[in-house]
Amino acid sequence: MTKRRLNELDLLRFLAAIAVVIFHYAFRGYAGGNMSVMPYPLLAEPAKYGYLGVELFFMISGFVILMTASNNTLKHFFISRAVRLYPAFWVCCTITFIITLAIGQPRYTATFYQYVVNMTLLSDFMSIPSIDGVYWSLFVEIKFYLLISVLLAFKKIEKIETYLVLWLLISAMTEAFSFGKLRSILITDYSAYFIAGATFYLIWTEGITKTRLSLLIGSLALACYTAIVFAKLLETIYPTQFNLVIICSIITIFFMTFYLIATNKTIAxxxxxxxxxxxxxxxxxxxxxxxxxxxxxxxxxxxxPHLLLWGTTALMIAASYIIHKKAEVPISNLLRKLLSTSLVRVRG
Known part of the structure; x- marks a missing residue:
């Protein structure tokens, strides 16, 4: 049976992005002390939980990437991820770099070398500062893509459920005993969200089983544990206290929402x-x-400040739509053709 397109995932993506925007604009910038001079106390308290939008992104990614990998070869998976990541990134990184040079000083600076390395999406692996701090999550995503690529390369993607169980068990042990290198390679501080998203995809396509239910329970427990640890770290950075019940409740809502999607309760x-x-x-x-x-x-x-915050948010949304329509789509189409042609020639 052909599965319907899950339009609700697009809505979730947008809500996650808006949560992150409000986190940065109403809390992070001013609370960080050296990012923004504009406080926004009206929303600061609820906005400080908006960083969890990134965790929601990771759950969506777990679902969507397994969907993509399950129906593709390694070559097609590589092309789809490159086409997804690079075009919009090239445009947005370039715009941010130019604006930083134009109006960022003295608070913000960027060098041409830094910009060039950033454009490769390898800056984190080369220990070069990002043009924009939000790029950190892309490096987490890339590590996840690499893990999926290994399964595709060895034609083991059909055994994904077994590997999800192993990943969850190793992640739990790694987080409990702080195995440094393994923590980085297996992104164990965020693996619970990818594992949960992938499990929900399996439920959506094949139904719920005891193993998948166990994966969800274990992922939720690990997600709450790592979120609590991270919240304690944030409290050493920002002058605020995080309510751990609220954090775990938000994460639980993520899981409940995905359960409703995976069991087709959100068709409306x-x-x-x-x-x-x-x-x-x-x-x-x-x-x-x-x-x-x-x-x-x-x-x-x-x-x-009200006009400034909401006006800037509206400006960013409008600019993003234009970038998608006028730059991302045509560049993506061109890049897809170039990569497809190049890989065919290399294979030949």
């Missing part, structure tokens, strides 16, 4: 076309943080 929401919102999510995530902070630092306090 999926009947709406959320594709446009989902499409602008990636450019919005890449573009908003540093540019927003630079706008705040120039315009505040001359401009009303």
């Amino acid at each position: 929401i999926g009947a709406w076309n959320w594709t446009a919102l989902g499409a602008l999510t990636y450019p919005l995530y890449l573009l908003h943080q540093m540019i927003g902070f630079m706008i705040f630092n120039i315009a505040y306090p001359a401009v009303n």
Whole structure:
């Protein structure tokens, strides 16, 4: 049976992105002390939990990437990920770099060498600072892609459920006993979200089983544990206290939402076309943080903070839509053709 397109995932992507935007604009920038000069106390308290939008992104990725990998070869998987990651990133990184040079000083600086390395999406692996701090999550995603690529290369993707169980068990032990190198390779501080997303995909396609239910329970427990550890770390960075019950409740809501999606209880929401919102999510995530902070630092306090925050948010959404339509789509089409042709020639 052909499965329907899950339009509700596009809505989830957008909500996750907006949560991160509000986290940065209403809390992170000012609370960090050296990012933005504009406080926004009206939303600061709820906005500080918006960073969990990234964890929701990772759950969505676990679902979608397994969907992509299950129906493709390693070659097609590589092309799909490159086409997904690079075009919007190239455009947004370039825009952020230019604006940083134009209005960022003295608070923000960037070098041409830094920009060139960033454009490869390998800056983290080369210990070169990112042009924008939000890029950190892309390096987590890339590690996840590499793990899936290994399974594709050895034609083991059909055994994914077994590997998800192993990944969860190793992640739990690694987090409990702090095995440094293994923690980095297997991204164990975020693996619970990828494992959960992939498990929900299996439930969506093949139904729920005791093993999959156990995977979800274990993933939820690990996700809450790592989230609590991270919240304690954030409290040493920001002048605030996080409510651990709220954090675990939000994560539980993520799991409940995905369960409803995987068991086709959200068809009414999926009947709406959320594709446009989902499409602008990636450019919005890449573009908003540093540019927003630079706008705040120039315009505040001359401009009303409410107008500044919501006006900048609207500007970023509009810019992201234009980038998607006018740049990301045509570059993606061209890149897909080039990669497909190149890989065929190499194989030949």
